[in-house]
Amino acid sequence: MSNPTELSNFLSSVERRAYKQALYAVRNEHSALDIVQDAMIKLAGKYGDKPAAEFPLLFQRILQNTIRDYHRRQKVRNAWSTLFSSLMPQHETEDYDPLENLKDDDNQSVPATPEASMQQQQIIALIEQGLTRLSSRQREAFLLRYWEGMDTAETAAAMGCTEGSVKVHCSRATQALAEFLKAKGVDKL
Amino acid sequence: MRTTIIAVFLLLCVTGSSAIAAEKSWHSLTPVQQEALAPLSQQWDKLPELEQHDLLNTASRFPHLTPEQKLRFHSRLETWSKLTPTQRKAAREKYRAFKNVPTEKQEQVKQMVKQEQARREQTMKAQQAADGIPESVRK
Amino acid sequence: MSTNTTDNNRRGINPEAVANLLTRATQQLDSETVTALQRARDVALERQLQKKPVLVLHTGHGVRGLIPHSTHQWVAAAILLVTILFSGVNYWQHTQEHELGHLDAEILADDLPLEVFVD
Numbered sequence: 295m296s297n298p299t300e301l302s303n304f305l306s307s308v309e310r311r312a313y314k315q316a317l318y319a320v321r322n323e324h325s326a327l328d329i330v331q332d333a334m335i336k337l338a339g340k341y342g343d344k345p346a347a348e349f350p351l352l353f354q355r356i357l358q359n360t361i362r363d364y365h366r367r368q369k370v371r372n373a374w375s376t377l378f379s380s381l382m383p384q385h386e387t388e389d390y391d392p393l394e395n396l397k398d399d400d401n402q403s404v405p406a407t408p409e410a411s412m413q414q415q416q417i418i419a420l421i422e423q424g425l426t427r428l429s430s431r432q433r434e435a436f437l438l439r440y441w442e443g444m445d446t447a448e449t450a451a452a453m454g455c456t457e458g459s460v461k462v463h464c465s466r467a468t469q470a471l472a473e474f475l476k477a478k479g480v481d482k483l
Numbered sequence: 484m485r486t487t488i489i490a491v492f493l494l495l496c497v498t499g500s501s502a503i504a505a506e507k508s509w510h511s512l513t514p515v516q517q518e519a520l521a522p523l524s525q526q527w528d529k530l531p532e533l534e535q536h537d538l539l540n541t542a543s544r545f546p547h548l549t550p551e552q553k554l555r556f557h558s559r560l561e562t563w564s565k566l567t568p569t570q571r572k573a574a575r576e577k578y579r580a581f582k583n584v585p586t587e588k589q590e591q592v593k594q595m596v597k598q599e600q601a602r603r604e605q606t607m608k609a610q611q612a613a614d615g616i617p618e619s620v621r622k
Numbered sequence: 623m624s625t626n627t628t629d630n631n632r633r634g635i636n637p638e639a640v641a642n643l644l645t646r647a648t649q650q651l652d653s654e655t656v657t658a659l660q661r662a663r664d665v666a667l668e669r670q671l672q673k674k675p676v677l678v679l680h681t682g683h684g685v686r687g688l689i690p691h692s693t694h695q696w697v698a699a700a701i702l703l704v705t706i707l708f709s710g711v712n713y714w715q716h717t718q719e720h721e722l723g724h725l726d727a728e729i730l731a732d733d734l735p736l737e738v739f740v741d
Contacts (some may be wrong), residue, residue, distance in 0.1 A: 302667055309659045310648035327658050334666035342670035370580040420648050421640055441644055441648075442657040446650035483635040540723025541730070552731035559736045563726070566740060574739040575722075578729050581739075596734055 300346040305334055308350070312357055315437055318425045320368075321362045329364055333357040354442060354452040358434055361365070365430070417480055424474040428467050431455075435463035507535055519545030522560045530564070538564065 307332060316326035333356045341352050425433055431453070438449040439460065450457045451462075475483065509527040512520070520527065521544035527535070548556060566574070581589065690699045729739060 298667055298670060301670055302663065305663045305666065306660075309663060310651060310656075311645070313655065313659055314644065314648055314652070323655070326653070327662065330659065330660035331665065334662055335669050338666040338670035367583065370576070371584065373580075414643070414646070418643050421643055422647065436637070441641045468635060468637055471640070476634055481634060483639045537719070537723065537726070540719050541726040542723075543720075544724055544727035546733050547726070555732070556727065556730045559730045562736060562740075563730055570740055573741060574729060574736075575725055577739045578725065578732075581734075593734060598737060602736070613653075 304349045320364055329360045333360045351448055420478050424471045432463045432467035435460050436467035439464050516542050522557050
């Protein structure tokens with residue numbers, strides 16, 4: 295049984311990465327924050343009494359599901375906006391898509407710190423851009439496996455798929471990312 | 484002791500499942516149900532059981548509606564009952580989705596629909612005037 | 623940055639190096655986002671605290687007295703369980719249908735015309 299401090303420590307250790315993960319997936323800062331908050335509340339409310347060692351896997355599973363739910367809702371919303379634009383042709387239903395004007399945000403909004411070289415900032419921006427272009431399953435697998443440091447079995451459990459497909463997603467993600475970076479002039483990392 | 488328990492259990496099963504089935508004729512409906520479903524009185528007895536069941540569930544909300552809502556409810560009931568289950572399901576999904584959209588967006592859409600309706604009505608009136616038909620009874 | 627394995631060389635990137643850079647990016651989040659995350663965490667922790675007492679009550683009780691001993695009790699317990707399950711499913715189905723009825727009535731009475739929702 296865990297205590298509030300353990301949960302607090304866990305959340306503060308994971309929240310920034312979780313936010314970035316959500317941001318790469320939904321490309322909207324507000325929605326990304328909402329998603330992280332939702333996932334945190336679900337973890338605390340439903341599984342807050344679980345042993346602290348189980349938090350990482352539980353949290354990732356909740357986070358990925360919350361992101362997926364968001365995409366599903368977004369799909370309905372988009373279908374909806376097309377419905378109305380077909381019904382009422384002359385009006386400004388285009389501004390419906392909240393993703394539209396935020397697409398390039400994460401490339402520019404990284405503030406440079408004095409010690410980090412300009413070049414490194416650019417590479418980070420490129421990696422982040424590359425991540426948003428991966429398929430959602432590839433991105434999930436790549437981030438869980440390499441950034442969250444989960445092994446194949448844990449990643450599979452968090453994603454709700456087989457270990458085999460985790461491996462496939464990971465290798466495709468790495469390949470796609472490498473190709474994207476190469477096209478942008480980053481040969482090796 | 485054991486037989487009593489089994490008897491109670493069986494009784495529960497029977498009463499539980501009976502709530503699901505059973506076709507109802509128009510005359511067996513309560514006055515409140517009849518009022519809510521009035522536009523369907525003619526075809527009610529021919530409707531499939533499941534549809535009757537769904538409609539009765541829908542009708543249970545009728546007494547709680549405002550007079551204005553009751554009018555709309557009645558005017559749409561027949562169209563609604565003629566939809567296929569898939570159409571109804573799709574409509575429910577759209578309605579739910581619409582209710583999830585931020586309120587200001589909802590208002591915007593309502594405004595657009597109103598404008599569209601007004602325009603349609605106007606062209607219809609113009610046409611009727613041209614055809615020499617008096618204004619329709621329906622608003 | 624860690625050295626590459628031959629496998630990663632072939633692909634051109636080392637996932638570990640990518641991960642390190644991503645972590646660096648999280649250290650550069652603007653203060654507004656960091657505060658928002660902190661607030662989110664506090665809200666979540668409050669939810670955990672609210673739930674605690676209920677759980678304590680649960681674990682505090684002994685379950686021994688509730689375990690059936692004779693066959694007779696086992697049969698009774700099984701029947702009770704099935705009955706609860708059955709009425710639970712029934713109830714669930716009932717509320718489900720009820721909610722659907724509510725929704726349909728709402729659609730029928732809404733100030734937006736039906737055509738908007740029907741194809």
